[in-house]
């Protein structure tokens with residue numbers, strides 16, 4: 244890898260910020276609710292300052308760090324690693340179907356579409372253990388859902404995402420499969436590596452200063468949707484994988500852990516996982 248192609252915190256952070264800016268945002272939050280939420284967050288900060296007798300030096304360190312988060316484009320990374328899991332928990336607490344997990348900063352909509360099965364777009368020499376990932380999409384009442392959209396995106400064998408790290412083809416390890424008449428889908432891909440939060444940006448500085456580790460376990464990202472049903476955003480992990488028990492983003496749930504087995508008649512592993520969608 245040449246020096247110019249080395250991934251940087253600001254490179255992936257600014258791409259994530261730009262991608263988020265494209266997102267369609269909901270209408271304004273009513274002023275009473277902004278008042279309540281903002282007041283309670285600010286008051287919670289005051290309480291921490293009083294409790295721990297925060298000094299001016301610490302206040303200035305915070306100010307300078309917050310400025311740096313913006314300069315590095317790391318607000319999406321910071322929020323998705325340390326905050327989003329609770330938003331997801333609250334958003335989906337009444338759902339009966341498949342468990343969700345956080346979206347994270349590296350989703351891109353409109354990935355290449357395939358019918359019923361595909362090999363994800365990848366490089367000729369794509370590193371990593373081959374993985375056949377297959378399953379069915381159905382409704383909570385058991386009806387198979389044909390033409391459901393199963394979007395998958397994940398990091399490569401170095402923990403890097405296309406469109407956020409330099410030198411990777413645009414749609415590498417990103418794709419959408421529309422389910423067949425039995426609700427079935429099949430992806431051929433490679434198993435991703437664990438993801439390390441960039442160490443050269445503001446989030447990396449916080450992690451180092453606090454003495455935390457910087458890792459997420461290897462994971463597949465998915466969005467599953469069908470007209471008339473609630474979209475599921477989820478992530479799937481690999482049993483026994485590093486950091487499955489101590490994800491920095493706290494986004495692992497027992498229901499989201501895959502147990503792949505050696506592929507029958509092929510190389511690599513295979514695993515089946517079904518999705519169950521709640522009505523809208």
Ligand code: MBD
Pocket residue numbers: 320323324345346347348349438459492494
């Ligand atoms: C990731 O790959 C991710 O999925 C999340 C949630 C945060 C940072 C990097």
Ligand code: FE
Pocket residue numbers: 347349438462464
């Ligand atoms: Fe991820």
